[in-house]
Amino acid sequence: MTSDQAVRSARRGQRDGLSRRSELLAIAARLFAARGYRQTTVRDIADEAGILSGSLYHHFSSKEAMLDEIMRAFMGDLLDRFRTIVDGDGTPSRKLDELIRSSFETIRTHRDEVALYQNESSLLLAPESGFQFVAESSREIERLWLQVLHSGQESGDFRSELDPGLMHRFIRDTVWQTVSWYRPRGRLKTSAIAEQYLTLLHGGLLNG
Numbered sequence: 001m002t003s004d005q006a007v008r009s010a011r012r013g014q015r016d017g018l019s020r021r022s023e024l025l026a027i028a029a030r031l032f033a034a035r036g037y038r039q040t041t042v043r044d045i046a047d048e049a050g051i052l053s054g055s056l057y058h059h060f061s062s063k064e065a066m067l068d069e070i071m072r073a074f075m076g077d078l079l080d081r082f083r084t085i086v087d088g089d090g091t092p093s094r095k096l097d098e099l100i101r102s103s104f105e106t107i108r109t110h111r112d113e114v115a116l117y118q119n120e121s122s123l124l125l126a127p128e129s130g131f132q133f134v135a136e137s138s139r140e141i142e143r144l145w146l147q148v149l150h151s152g153q154e155s156g157d158f159r160s161e162l163d164p165g166l167m168h169r170f171i172r173d174t175v176w177q178t179v180s181w182y183r184p185r186g187r188l189k190t191s192a193i194a195e196q197y198l199t200l201l202h203g204g205l206l207n208g
Helices: 003-035 042-049 063-087 092-109 111-119 132-155 164-180 190-203
Strands: none
Touching: 003 042, 003 063, 003 111, 042 063, 063 092, 063 111, 063 132, 092 111, 092 132, 092 164, 092 190, 111 164, 132 164, 164 190
16 A cells, blocks of 8 residues: 555545544434433443444543533534624624524524433533533523623614513523424424514514
């Protein structure tokens, strides 16, 4: 084997290794979301992947390390998306709409991670859990949303008598809980659900 062939072979091996890691993380996220983190064992993940339990440790040191990697990637990506929206151009009203659309799109593209966060929040947000970065990212995300809501009240886009913290909680909880009933092959796509939600948010439920 020539040196060039050896380099190409090494690169293929790296790509295959990264692909396998991604596959195992996707399996773990799905099982953690469906069964619960504590109820899912390393053997469950290995069985689902069609490998021996010991082989999983070639890629990850523990089940906790897998959860850490899943949540770091998810929270980092979500925070980046929201920062881009909030730091971009547009009125507070438009930014709020884009934050909501992005949230529904995240439910479509990262359904297992969203469900995992929702189902395991008591573990992930506990100070002693070892996942402090999740709480820190959550606080930063809340700060970004509140920044938009405060700006909207100052500009007159949003009603000044409403409490921004309460508005954020109403929006946050109703949007993210969608993951509990959303089905990818259901009648409505997340984009349609987002537009229905925005229509309700902007116009209300009652006629007249």
